[in-house]
Amino acid sequence: MENTKLNIVIITGMSGAGKTVAIQSFEDMGYFTVDNMPPTLIEKFVELLKTPDSKIDKVAMVVDMRSRAFFDHIQSIVTELTDNVSVNFKLLFLDANDSELVSRYKETRRSHPLAIDGRTLDGITKEREILADLKNLAEVVIDTSELTPRNLRAQILQNFSGNTESNFRIEIMSFGFKYGLPLDADLVFDVRFLPNPHYISELRDKNGTDQEVYDYVMEHPQSEAFYQNLMKMLVPILPAYKKEGKSVLTIAFGCTGGQHRSVAFAERVSRMLQKDWHVNTSHRDKDRRKETVNRS
Incomplete structure (x- = not known):
């Protein structure tokens, strides 16, 4: 020093x-x-x-x-x-x-x-x-x-x-549509079309950061197809956002409650983009259902 x-x-x-x-x-x-x-x-x-x-x-x-x-x-x-x-x-x-x-x-x-x-x-x-x-x-x-x-x-x-060079940052978040859209999101992707772990009793109280839920979400063909097509679109356009002068790009994934599918996709996309970009990950509503149950 x-x-x-x-x-x-x-x-x-x-x-x-x-x-x-x-x-x-x-x-x-x-x-x-x-x-x-x-x-x-x-x-x-x-x-x-x-x-x-x-x-x-x-x-x-x-x-x-x-x-x-x-x-x-x-x-x-x-x-x-x-x-x-x-x-x-x-x-x-x-x-x-x-x-x-x-x-x-x-x-x-x-x-x-x-x-x-x-x-x-x-x-x-x-x-x-x-x-x-x-x-x-x-x-x-x-x-x-x-x-x-x-x-x-x-x-x-x-x-x-x-x-x-470090001024451009990607914020990836998950959220639940039932709690409202995130106001600061630049790109929003709706993953409610995927099979919902909420209806699997042993997965209902877990979330997309748990391996069992993550595997369940990703094992379906439509999940893999969505991910592959999403990355083909995202990867080429990220440099353009940086070149345009944007300091923060917020990408949001939404499902019904923000606990399972959106969390899993936010985690997967974050891990991939972290190889080349400064990425922060957050899950706005991941624990909201649990907090609501506890309060009641």
């Missing part, structure tokens, strides 16, 4: 402005990430990162400023990191307008951390006053009012990824 500059990004900003999406984006870029880092621990943490035994060369940490005392401390830390010649430091501030923040809190049914006995808007106003000076110190300010999580990730990649 003594011959390599340490890359440090501190992520802060308004509560509800997208810090969770931001820290996940940095993790996708290979950063060591820390959520909710207390400002008083940052200096000690940086010292540990700069020791000869440390293998970490880039770190991103979320710091919430919820008191004036915290701000006074972080201000001196920002100055020290900015002046440190052995560190590449950036401060990222995430913002959003008041109406959008209020709307997000209503959607999540959470209370604002600074509005314990008051309205959400009161907490937002108080937080904005506390963070006003810190926002002026930030090298990068992103207003997320009109941004989807995917668009926010794209802006973070644009500002912080030093390797443009």
Whole structure:
């Protein structure tokens, strides 16, 4: 580490402005990430990162400023990191307008951390006053009012990824049509035409990541035909999406409940594409039926 500059990004900003999406984006870029880092621990943490035994060369940490005392401390830390010649430091501030923040809190049914006995808007106003000076110190300010999580990730990649070749990423997901279409999907494939493991008693409570379910889905001729034709279409067009400048391509597979067929196909396609592309895999509704049963 003594011959390599340490890359440090501190992520802060308004509560509800997208810090969770931001820290996940940095993790996708290979950063060591820390959520909710207390400002008083940052200096000690940086010292540990700069020791000869440390293998970490880039770190991103979320710091919430919820008191004036915290701000006074972080201000001196920002100055020290900015002046440190052995560190590449950036401060990222995430913002959003008041109406959008209020709307997000209503959607999540959470209370604002600074509005314990008051309205959400009161907490937002108080937080904005506390963070006003810190926002002026930030090298990068992103207003997320009109941004989807995917668009926010794209802006973070644009500002912080030093390797443009890694900017294109494929997100493969499974979902259940009964719970609604994924809003951020670019390509959606319906696999409800395949035989359904739900009607096999020993497979009903398992999912497409279990080998028995995966084998059942894939052993049918129509499954293999669909997969082969799908890959013949997908593989040639992926470079075109990258060339067009798209940072994230989301491919979604849907079945009735998002537990069996869609999961199995998402897993198979992911494994194949991972040979040549950066691929993340998620299963939106894989455990939803189990959670519903448990709640009842």
